[in-house]
Amino acid sequence: MSIKYNFVIPGLTAMVVVEADNKEELINDSNSLQDRSYQADASASKNSKLHGRRHSVDSDPHFIVKMMGAEKAICFTIDGSAGDVMQLVSDKQNGIYVNGYIISVPQQKHQKKARTYFGSIAIAVGGYQMQFTPHGIKTNSGMQLRWKKHSGLSLSNLHMTIGYNRNATISIGDGVRFLVLKHRRVKHQASYMGFYILQGQGLSNTTHGVLGQLYHRTVNVNIRSKKNVNVQLGTKALMTTSGRKVKVKARIRRDDHLKKKVPCWEVRNDGKGLLDGVLQDYKRPCLLCFG
Numbered sequence: 001m002s003i004k005y006n007f008v009i010p011g012l013t014a015m016v017v018v019e020a021d022n023k024e025e026l027i028n029d030s031n032s033l034q035d036r037s038y039q040a041d042a043s044a045s046k047n048s049k050l051h052g053r054r055h056s057v058d059s060d061p062h063f064i065v066k067m068m069g070a071e072k073a074i075c076f077t078i079d080g081s082a083g084d085v086m087q088l089v090s091d092k093q094n095g096i097y098v099n100g101y102i103i104s105v106p107q108q109k110h111q112k113k114a115r116t117y118f119g120s121i122a123i124a125v126g127g128y129q130m131q132f133t134p135h136g137i138k139t140n141s142g143m144q145l146r147w148k149k150h151s152g153l154s155l156s157n158l159h160m161t162i163g164y165n166r167n168a169t170i171s172i173g174d175g176v177r178f179l180v181l182k183h184r185r186v187k188h189q190a191s192y193m194g195f196y197i198l199q200g201q202g203l204s205n206t207t208h209g210v211l212g213q214l215y216h217r218t219v220n221v222n223i224r225s226k227k228n229v230n231v232q233l234g235t236k237a238l239m240t241t242s243g244r245k246v247k248v249k250a251r252i253r254r255d256d257h258l259k260k261k262v263p264c265w266e267v268r269n270d271g272k273g274l275l276d277g278v279l280q281d282y283k284r285p286c287l288l289c290f291g
Helices: 029-051
Strands: 015-017 025-026 055-058 064-065 073-077 085-093 094-103 117-126 128-133 138-141 151-155 158-162 167-172 176-183 193-201 220-223 235-241 243-253 260-267
Touching: 025 235, 073 243, 094 193, 117 176, 117 193, 235 260
Parallel strands: 015 151, 073 260
Antiparallel strands: 015 025, 055 064, 055 193, 064 073, 085 094, 094 117, 117 128, 128 138, 151 158, 158 167, 167 176, 176 193, 220 235, 235 243, 243 260
C-alpha cells in the first residue's frame, strides 16, 4: 500500500483497500464488515474515555468542549446564518481540516428566531476529501457511500467505518479520531449533522478553527461567589484562558452522542472571549474551501 501522507496506521482493519496506484477496491464480506467496524467503534469509545476530552458540535448548533484545567465542560452556541461555512478544525502542519455548512429551518411562532444546524460536514486529510450529508457520504475520488449500508474505507493514513446507528468514525494516524453523526428530521427540525473530536492528541499545537484551537488550550474557572460551595444552575464564574477573562454561567447541555445531559460553563455571544478573534475569522467561502 502506498504511503501518501505523513501518518501511518499500523494494522489497518481495512474495508476499502487502496492499492499502490490509488485504485479503491471494496471488500464485500458482510461478516468482516460487522466484526471490524465493531472493533473500531469499541476502540473509539475506549480511547475517548481514556483521554476524556471530547470536543463536539451538534444540534442547533451547540458546542461542548472538555478543556484542560476545568472539571466541567465549556459550552457555547454559534447560530450563524443559512449558507455560512464555519471552519471547525484547521491543522496546517498535519494537513487536517474540517468545515461545516449551516442550514436553517422556518421560524416557528414560539421561537424568537429561526433555528440553524450543520447540514453537512467536510473533512480533508492531505488531498483526500470527504463530504458528509444526511443523504450519504462522497469523496473527491468519486466514491459514494450510504448511511444504511455498513461499510468503510481505508487510504494510507486514513480509516473510516460507517456504523448501523448513522455514524461514521474517522481515524487519522494514531492520535486523531473524529465522529460524524447523522440526525433524522423530527417535527420542525431539519435532518442535520453532528461532529465530534473523540481523540485529538495527534493534532498539532498550532491547530486552529472553532473547535481545533481549544483542544490543547488550558482554562481556569473561578466561582465568583465563595458562598456557592455546590455549583447550581445559574452559578456565575470567571474563566481565564489565553490571557483573557470571560464571564461564564453554569448550564446543562445535551450530548447527542452520549444521549445524556452534561453540566457545563456557558460562554455567551458566540463564544466571545473564549475563541480567538471574531466569528467572521472562521467563515470560509465554500464547504470544500480548506487551508
